[in-house]
């Protein structure tokens with residue numbers, strides 16, 4: 001499918017380790033076995049417990065992986081820019097539904113948030129309406145449409161070839177850095193409002 005949990009502006013796709021797929025197979029197998037056992041039987045109860053164990057192990061691994069990743073990102077970067085995804089909208093899209101629910105993006109951003117505070121880093125959340133994917137990083141041209149399954153595209157204005165995820169990550173970073181340079185803040189909307197006010201008052205004074 002080619003959809004990653006997280007994509008770093010360094011070009012590194014992270015958060016979609018192979019063990020996810022292996023775990024899923026294991027879970028499906030346990031569930032199939034459980035479904036085949038006779039209702040109310042001891043074997044069915046045993047199979048049910050097996051399914052629960054596989055579930056728990058998957059949860060543990062994912063949580064562990066997310067924590068390692070968020071710690072690493074916070075350690076390696078002074079300023080971290082993330083996009084607050086419109087998870088509900090994406091879940092409506094069939095193809096992406098599984099990838100997004102695997103992601104646990106909200107939980108991941110939460111981890112980045114409090115770890116950034118611990119280590120004195122700046123976390124900038126880019127509003128979800130910012131067209132990070134549809135904006136050409138090179139010339140800032142915004143294309144009208146970029147269906148979710150398009151992973152590579154060429155800017156119609158400047159002709160630069162883009163990897164969808166890398167282009168979006170670069171845009172998020174640039175946007176985040178400009179927001180944090182304008183006074184920093186976890187919420188770009190508020191930061192913008194803060195930047196806007198002094199200008200207006202200066203104009204009013206002159």
Ligand SMILES: [Zn+2]
Pocket residue numbers: 136137138139140141155156157158159160
């Ligand atoms: Zn362009």
